[in-house]
Amino acid sequence: MRRRQAASCRGHIQSHPKWGASFAALAASEADRKGLAHVTAMSSAEPSPGHSRRDFLYIATGAVAAVGVAGALWPLISQMNPDASTIAAGAPIEVDLTPVAEGQVIKVFWRSKPIFINHRTKKQIEDAQNVNVSKLPDPQPDSARVKAGHDQWQVLIAICTHLGCIPLADQGPYDGYFCPCHGSVYDTSGRIRQGPAPLNLALPPYEFISDSKIRIG
Secondary structure, X not given: OHHHHHHHHHHHHHHOOOHHHHHHHHHHHHHHHOOOOOOOOXXXXXXXXXXXXXXXXXXXXXXXXXXXXXXXXXXXXXXXXXXXXXXXXXXXXXXXXXXXXXXOEEEEEEOOEEEEEEEOOHHHHHHXXXXXXXXXXXXOOHHHHOOOOOOOEEEEEOOOOOOOOOXXXXXXXXXXXXXXXXXXXXXOOOOEEXXXXXXXXXXXXXXXXXXXXXEEO
8 A cells, every 4th residue: 555655656746847857866866876877768860761762862863863974974085085997097006116126127007007117237228228229120219218317217018019918027038028928029128129029018108206206107
């Protein structure tokens, strides 16, 4: 009976507007005195379903917009790079001559054609210059087949003028180029000297953009 009356009394005190706060403070003080944990409840940080859906829609919309912008920019970026057809049609190429040693011949490609670049020795230059041009099958002086001031560099289209084979460099009796298919022989200037080829090896359009670099095309 006394317990029920005490419980009823506490209920009236806790519900009273003036005494409720005091009772809570006293209870907390008593809990602290006894070493009991005092926990304050906080509202949940989890967003409501409505907020979650709205945030998801914002993120999804932003992602779609970003993809759309990237898609719109890609054709513009792609147009800035030359495509394969442009390169095949004759886009210029630059070749660094620094690594090419004297007496060495390298092969590069321009417009899908092989190009010989020959770093001629002093002897090869002299042999090409000391020729009776009038007796050549396709008369042409060496000076017309090199750039002025760059006699050591011979740049040729490496296609035999007979049937379109690729000749071998540093071969034949003239220390030039030899086509093993039908025996055409070219000198160090790329001029036809023996065999069935009717013309000298062709010269590609090129220029020196520095002493050690050329642009072909």
